[in-house]
Amino acid sequence: MLLVDILRGRRRLRGSVCKPPCSFWFLLLFGVGGLVLFIHLQDLPDMVLQQAPAGVRFRGSTLSRQEQCAQFSDRVNQRSEEGDIDPISPMQLPDSQWERDSATPGSREHDPSPQQVTKRHRKLLKTSPVLRPNSSSPSRVQESRRRIIRDVCGKYRSNISRTITPHHVSRIYVEDRHKLLYCEVPKAGCSNWKRILMVLAGVANSTREINHVAVHYDNHLKRLDSFDHQGITSRLETYTKVLFVREPMERLVSAFRDKFESPNSYYHPVFGKPIISKYRVNASQTALKTGSGVTFREFMHYLLDVHRPVGMDIHWEAANQLCSPCHLHYDFIGKVETLEEDANFLLRKIGAPENLSYPSFKDGNPKAARTSTQITQHYFSQLNASERQRAYDFYYMDYLMFNYSKPYKDLY
Ligand SMILES: *[C@@H]1O[C@H](CO)[C@@H](O)[C@H](O)[C@H]1NC(C)=O
Ligand SMILES: *[C@@H]1O[C@H](CO)[C@@H](O)[C@H](O)[C@H]1NC(C)=O
Ligand SMILES: *[C@@H]1O[C@H](CO)[C@@H](O)[C@H](O)[C@H]1NC(C)=O
Ligand SMILES: *[C@@H]1O[C@H](CO)[C@@H](O)[C@H](O)[C@H]1NC(C)=O
Ligand SMILES: *[C@@H]1O[C@H](CO)[C@@H](O)[C@H](O)[C@H]1NC(C)=O
Ligand SMILES: *[C@@H]1O[C@H](CO)[C@@H](O)[C@H](O)[C@H]1NC(C)=O
Ligand SMILES: *[C@@H]1O[C@H](CO)[C@@H](O)[C@H](O)[C@H]1NC(C)=O
Numbered sequence: 001m002l003l004v005d006i007l008r009g010r011r012r013l014r015g016s017v018c019k020p021p022c023s024f025w026f027l028l029l030f031g032v033g034g035l036v037l038f039i040h041l042q043d044l045p046d047m048v049l050q051q052a053p054a055g056v057r058f059r060g061s062t063l064s065r066q067e068q069c070a071q072f073s074d075r076v077n078q079r080s081e082e083g084d085i086d087p088i089s090p091m092q093l094p095d096s097q098w099e100r101d102s103a104t105p106g107s108r109e110h111d112p113s114p115q116q117v118t119k120r121h122r123k124l125l126k127t128s129p130v131l132r133p134n135s136s137s138p139s140r141v142q143e144s145r146r147r148i149i150r151d152v153c154g155k156y157r158s159n160i161s162r163t164i165t166p167h168h169v170s171r172i173y174v175e176d177r178h179k180l181l182y183c184e185v186p187k188a189g190c191s192n193w194k195r196i197l198m199v200l201a202g203v204a205n206s207t208r209e210i211n212h213v214a215v216h217y218d219n220h221l222k223r224l225d226s227f228d229h230q231g232i233t234s235r236l237e238t239y240t241k242v243l244f245v246r247e248p249m250e251r252l253v254s255a256f257r258d259k260f261e262s263p264n265s266y267y268h269p270v271f272g273k274p275i276i277s278k279y280r281v282n283a284s285q286t287a288l289k290t291g292s293g294v295t296f297r298e299f300m301h302y303l304l305d306v307h308r309p310v311g312m313d314i315h316w317e318a319a320n321q322l323c324s325p326c327h328l329h330y331d332f333i334g335k336v337e338t339l340e341e342d343a344n345f346l347l348r349k350i351g352a353p354e355n356l357s358y359p360s361f362k363d364g365n366p367k368a369a370r371t372s373t374q375i376t377q378h379y380f381s382q383l384n385a386s387e388r389q390r391a392y393d394f395y396y397m398d399y400l401m402f403n404y405s406k407p408y409k410d411l412y
Contacts, residue, residue, distance in 0.1 A: 138345045145333040145403070152400045153326035166225040168324040169232060171314070172241075174222045175200050178350045179239040181224060183323035186315045187254040188246040188336050189343075191215050192359050196347070199356055207359040240350055241328060244343075245319045245402045246336035248395035252303075253296075253379045254371035255315040260294045261368070268292045274309035275302045296379045304390045320397045333402070376407075385410055 136144075173182045175197045182197060184190045194215045195207040203220045204210050224232055246254075259267040272291025276283050279298040287293055302308055303316060314322060323330075332349075334342035343358035362370060369375065380388060392399070392411045399406070 138341075142332060146330070148403050149325050149330070149333070149401045152397070156397070156400075157326070162327070164232070164236070164327055166232070168327050169224040169236070171322050172224040172328075173197055174224050174227070174235060174239075177201060178352065179235075180350055181235060181239045181241045183241070183243045183328075183330070185243065185245060185251075185319045185322055187251045187258070188244050188319070189334075189339050189358075190244070192361055193244065193343075194219050194221060195359060195361070196343075196352075196356065197221055200352060207356070207361075236328065240332060240346075241330045242332045242334065242346065243319070243323050243325065243330045244334040244336065244339070245398070247373075247376075247404050247407070248318070248398045249380060249391065249407050250336075250371055250373065250376045251319075252316055252391070252395070253376045256296055256299050256379070257368060257371060257375075259315060260299060263292070268294075271302075271310055271313065275299060278302070278305075278309045295382075297382050300383060300387060300391060304387065304394060318395055318398045320401055325401060335402070380407070 171184045173184060173194070174180075175182070178200050180197070180200065182193055184193070191212065192207070195204070195210045198204045198210055198215075198219055198221065199207055201220065204214075224235060227235070260272065268291040270291075272294045273288065274291075275294050275298050276287050276291060279301045280287065302310075320326070332342075332346050334346065340358050340360070347356060347358070380391075383391065388408055389411055392406065392408070398404070
């Protein structure tokens with residue numbers, strides 16, 4: 001029952017207990033699981049992308065526990081703070097700096113594709129009044145995004161330890177020249193962010209010349225957890241910490257389409273096979289053997305199953321689980337819904353070269369349309385009301401922290 005509770009997204013941050021002995025068992029489980037999967041993996045590229053396959057680390061759907069237990073082993077930061085949630089520490093980016101520069105209107109003139117921006121803006125005006133570009137200055141918008149996260153973290157605080165572990169920073173990329181920390185949320189513009197980081201770091205001259213393979217397997221980017229304690233804390237204290245998020249259901253559908261609707265030599269065998277064999281009645285031998293053809297409904301049954309046959313994956317893990325916004329006080333929260341605007345504003349802030357702007361490349365299947373609100377609704381129409389509710393519960397903390405509104409009226 002406790003496990004069920006932990007898995008309800010809504011209750012994720014409330015008291016899950018984990019005493020030292022259980023950390024031992026979970027470590028053992030992960031160790032063995034990791035070894036087994038390692039032996040079975042034949043496809044290197046996607047595994048490199050996965051780093052430690054999240055499916056193993058979170059096997060048995062014990063993500064919350066795992067996160068809490070990890071703190072018994074590797075303590076990086078022993079500092080104890082006053083109060084549960086820090087205000088944004090002023091040294092990170094003085095508000096005055098944000099205010100001063102905010103007079104400069106966005107960076108529309110640097111945008112390579114003005115048509116897209118207007119289209120995006122039109123959509124935004126329709127769907128989300130708060131994001132109207134001139135309803136408040138970009139720095140005001142940032143202020144309120146940070147405040148909401150702080151409030152939500154404060155309200156839902158449980159006994160989250162305030163110790164920052166390498167796990168909390170394992171998804172963060174480091175760009176030392178511009179003192180930038182970027183937390184990677186897959187399916188939220190991360191490939192193009194990596195291109196930007198590569199150009200900022202001087203690994204490439206222009207985002208145009210970086211192809212998809214180079215972005216993920218040859219990017220020369222360092223992760224924050226590769227540094228020692230001192231290296232991690234000093235960067236966390238002085239660098240601009242950036243997180244880009246996306247409407248959770250759209251992100252989920254985008255991940256599903258990307259990983260299951262076109263051939264994939266990692267996701268089909270590793271996730272598709274167990275999903276089909278557990279959730280499809282009368283599955284064909286071919287389907288069981290290849291793991292191809294997982295339907296959205298089957299995928300959702302897997303995601304919402306307390307006893308998943310295979311663990312979680314970064315592409316559908318909640319953003320707050322990947323980037324720990326209650327532990328790390330991000331200076332900048334960008335949204336895919338206002339991607340170019342947010343990204344280019346940030347680039348000017350950190351003093352990026354004038355001719356560097358957020359690119360509009362689409363990675364993944366080039367023939368498939370970008371996942372839109374309409375496309376997302378089409379997928380979710382395959383679920384019944386209670387399944388939609390459970391999906392919302394699963395991403396509830398992301399909805400709250402990043403102030404996305406309920407995607408369906410009948411949700412509570
Ligand atoms: C917002 O922009 C529109 C058109 O660009 C303009 O008419 C309006 O006055 C602006 N509002 C504010 C508060 O700046
Ligand atoms: C954890 O939370 C429980 C109830 O919410 C509380 O009684 C307990 O004192 C807390 N423990 C710590 C270490 O904060
Ligand atoms: C960038 O351009 C310069 C001069 O055009 C060239 O020497 C250098 O090799 C280029 N760097 C990369 C990473 O392509
Ligand atoms: C930006 O300008 C620099 C030199 O100032 C040049 O090396 C680089 O290629 C330019 N990048 C783009 C994308 O044009
Ligand atoms: C599964 O196959 C059996 C035999 O072909 C058939 O009787 C049964 O109705 C099928 N079940 C479903 C749910 O399709
Ligand atoms: C929705 O589908 C689930 C199966 O995933 C089923 O157990 C449940 O009864 C259905 N709920 C409604 C309201 O139809
Ligand atoms: C959060 O979103 C809602 C609905 O989109 C909006 O009305 C509200 O102003 C937003 N809150 C803040 C602080 O931006």
